[in-house]
Amino acid sequence: MTESQAGDTPVSRAREAELALADPAYREAVVDLLGVLSYGEISAFERLAEDAKLAPTLEDKVAIAQMAAGELGRVERLHGRLRELGADPFVAMAPFGAAIDQFHEHTAPSDWYEGLVKAFVGDGLADDFYREIAAYLDAGTRELVLSSLEEGPHAAFVVDRVRAAIARDHRLGGRLALWGRRLMGEALIQAQSVAAEREALSALLAGGVDRPGLDLAALGRMFARLTERHTERMSELGLDA
Incomplete structure (x- = not known):
């Protein structure tokens, strides 16, 4: 789908979505995307709640708990949209459990600071991948997806804690x-696995007769952007990518 133009109205956007969702393959891709986002939010909530046990202070524990609550708070909007599409949210989430759970199993933090970096860098990488996919959605669905991926105010908390810790112990930075x-x-493996295993998402990226897709060159540029944003996040934390 092309980006919405400045003169778009709610009516034209609704018509755009109606026409797009009339395509069964596109609708399936949207259901898949909302399903994986929903499961990802729930999984992030569970992991952050677990990480709160590693917090060195009560203030840190509360901050992580608030981050977890923010993840869970986005789920209802995604589920509401799935229901509007006639999909069962829990059925839509089910196919993505294995890949996301495996990512978290392979990247279980050994301490508080690894948990903070994972919350900032690991989740950020996954979100960046879904933002790339969102470019191929109708305007209304795209806005819902992007709003569910917005970084909360607690990102600054993570940056502050990690930078302060590195200043005290430079070996920690390495x-x-x-x-x-x-x-x-691990995040790139997860993203590729999700896209490859779900034909509808792969087809969305491949494009169609009414919209451009990603050829090999464009796919390479997409992963270059993901790598660049990862480098920026690492720099924000005071780390070398």
Whole structure:
């Protein structure tokens, strides 16, 4: 789908969505995307709630709990849209459990700081991938997806805690830099697995007669953007990518 033009109205956007969703393959892709986002939010909530146990102070524990609550708070809007499309949210989420759970199993943090870096870098990589997919959606669905991926105010909390810890112990910075590289590799594997295993999402990226898709060159540029944004996030934390 092309980007909405400045003169678009709610009526024209609704018509755009109606026409797009009349295509069964496109509708299936939207259901898949909303399903994986929903499961990802729930999984992030569970993981952050678990990470709160590692918090060194009560203030840190509360901050992580608030981050977890923010993840869970986005789920209802995604589920509401799935129901509007006539889909069962829990059926839509089910196919993505294995890939996302495997990512979290492979990247279980060993301490508080690895958990913080994962919350900022690992989740950020996955979100960036879904933002790339959102470019191929109708305007209304795209806005819902992008709003569910917005970074909350607690990102600054993570940056502050990690930078302060590195300033106290420079050896920690080297360990966390290696951890960030591992997260990058695992997140890309997860993203590729999700796209490859779901034909509807692959078809969405491939394009169609009414919209452009990603050829090999464009796919390469997409992964270059993901890598660049990862590098920026690592830099924000004071780490080398």
